[in-house]
Amino acid sequence: MTRVALISSKGLMTHEVQMTPERKTMSTRAIQTLKKAQLPFEVITYTHKEKGAAFAAQAMGFPLERTVKTLIADLGGRRYMAALLPGNTQLDLKKLARVFHTKHASMADASTAERLTGYLVGGISPFGLKQPLESVIDSPIMNYETVVINGGRRGVMLKIAPSDILLALKCAVAEIGR
Structure with missing residues (x-):
């Protein structure tokens, strides 16, 4: 376990997270996909108690704006x-529809x-999906x-460069949030 410190509006808080640079100890389809693509990443585990990026960010001691969530949308x-x-x-569905040239x-x-x-x-990851999906x-x-x-x-997160996410997913970059 690694102890990390986070300064927030509540003051200094410490969290224990498991950082696993050796990718052999944990395996998911997402991890297997990144290994196959030979992209660098670190596995970080935490005790999952509730869904959501806010909880994950707090549990790991990472800034919320650097904790990426994967949402599935119906076009x-x-x-x-x-x-x-x-x-x-938050996902702006109107912006998303424009990016994908659809009405709704x-x-x-x-x-x-x-x-x-x-x-x-x-636990949804954009890597190693059961059915390939377009991504942005x-x-x-x-x-x-x-x-x-x-x-x-x-409870399993991957620390990765955004440029490597682009390489793995071959996805578009657009302003889709609000």
Whole structure:
């Protein structure tokens, strides 16, 4: 375990997280996908108690804006996609619809998201999806050297460069948050 410190509005807080640079100890489809692509990343585990980027960021001691969440959206006509956003940002469905040249976009329900990705909600990663989906990354994410993103299991995050996310997903970059 590694103890990390985070300064917040509540003062100095410390958290214990498990950082695993050796990728052999944990394996998910997401981790296997990144290993196969030979992209650098670190595995970070934490005790998962509730869903959401805010909890994950706090549990790991990472800034919320550098904690990337993966949301599955319905573009209509049985067309779905993955949207990657900072944890402190909401998905703007109108912007998303414009990016994908469709009239409407809505959030996929939890059961659809789980069926398409093969991951449980709270553990959805954009890597190693059960069914390949188009993806877009919110442009502010690209301002950071590294971010953390779900590793395909609740309580498993991957520390990775946004440029490596682009390489792995071959996705678009657009302003889709608000």
